[in-house]
Amino acid sequence: xxxxxxxxxxxxxxxxxxxxxxxxxxxxxxxxxxxxxxxxxxxxxxxxxxxxxxxxxxxxxxxxxxxxxxxxxxxxxxxxxxxxxxxxxxxxxxxxxxxxxxxxxxxxxxxxx
Amino acid sequence: xxxxxxxxxxxxxxxxxxxxxxxxxxxxxxxxxxxxxxxxxxxxxxxxxxxxxxxxxxxxxxxxxxxxxxxxxxxxxxxxxxxxxxxxxxxxxxxxxxxxxxxxxxxxxxxxx
Numbered sequence: 001x002x003x004x005x006x007x008x009x010x011x012x013x014x015x016x017x018x019x020x021x022x023x024x025x026x027x028x029x030x031x032x033x034x035x036x037x038x039x040x041x042x043x044x045x046x047x048x049x050x051x052x053x054x055x056x057x058x059x060x061x062x063x064x065x066x067x068x069x070x071x072x073x074x075x076x077x078x079x080x081x082x083x084x085x086x087x088x089x090x091x092x093x094x095x096x097x098x099x100x101x102x103x104x105x106x107x108x109x110x111x112x113x
Numbered sequence: 114x115x116x117x118x119x120x121x122x123x124x125x126x127x128x129x130x131x132x133x134x135x136x137x138x139x140x141x142x143x144x145x146x147x148x149x150x151x152x153x154x155x156x157x158x159x160x161x162x163x164x165x166x167x168x169x170x171x172x173x174x175x176x177x178x179x180x181x182x183x184x185x186x187x188x189x190x191x192x193x194x195x196x197x198x199x200x201x202x203x204x205x206x207x208x209x210x211x212x213x214x215x216x217x218x219x220x221x222x223x224x225x226x
Contacts, residue, residue: 006156032212044157044203044216051212059213090156098209099164101147104156 002027006091006105013112019064019078021108023091026072031093033074034102035066038088050074051096086112115140115206117217125223126194134189134220136204145207146187147214148178150200157203163187174198194224 006023013019025031035047046059048066056066063082067075074091091105116139126132138144145164149157161172168180178189187204204217 043218106156
């Protein structure tokens with residue numbers, strides 16, 4: 001069966017420090033991969049998605065970036081965090097077909113101080 | 114562009130009563146619709162989806178949803194609510210061209226004992 005792992009679960013970082021959140025998927029090949037941010041326990045904002053290695057689409061211009069160095073690995077990064085980067089970050093995957101649902105990781109809560 | 118609306122920010126229902134969480138959508142082409150549930154500090158869990166076929170879709174934990182094309186709605190329902198159903202519920206539509214998922218703002222369901 002497929003599983004998705006996301007870490008770290010909790011992160012407290014000072015303003016201006018770098019960020020790296022990692023997500024890996026097991027049990028499937030060539031998944032679509034997604035990073036969402038959820039602010040204040042409410043709506044989801046799509047940050048990045050990827051349909052293949054090295055293929056990243058950015059939905060929101062900001063100081064975050066994403067990379068997909070391997071088929072089932074998706075990394076969210078920042079060189080210098082802002083206070084506004086605080087939030088709950090969710091990684092997700094879906095099958096590459098048109099009709100599959102999203103499967104989410106357990107999330108990473110980032111607090112920027 | 115696809116969009117999803119959840120007109121109720123909060124829904125309160127007594128345990129044992131039926132519940133409905135509303136969702137309306139706007140898409141070009143055939144809609145691919147999904148419902149997710151989120152418990153505090155957790156990732157989203159998939160409940161059910163509509164792709165094609167029967168307008169009444171059954172999903173996990175006794176939930177079902179009714180697709181209504183003329184009203185562009187996909188309301189989530191359950192015949193008898195449980196206190197453990199209290200959570201945040203998201204409706205989503207899949208963009209079949211861009212492979213993105215567009216989420217509604219979420220509805221917080223409180224089931225009162």
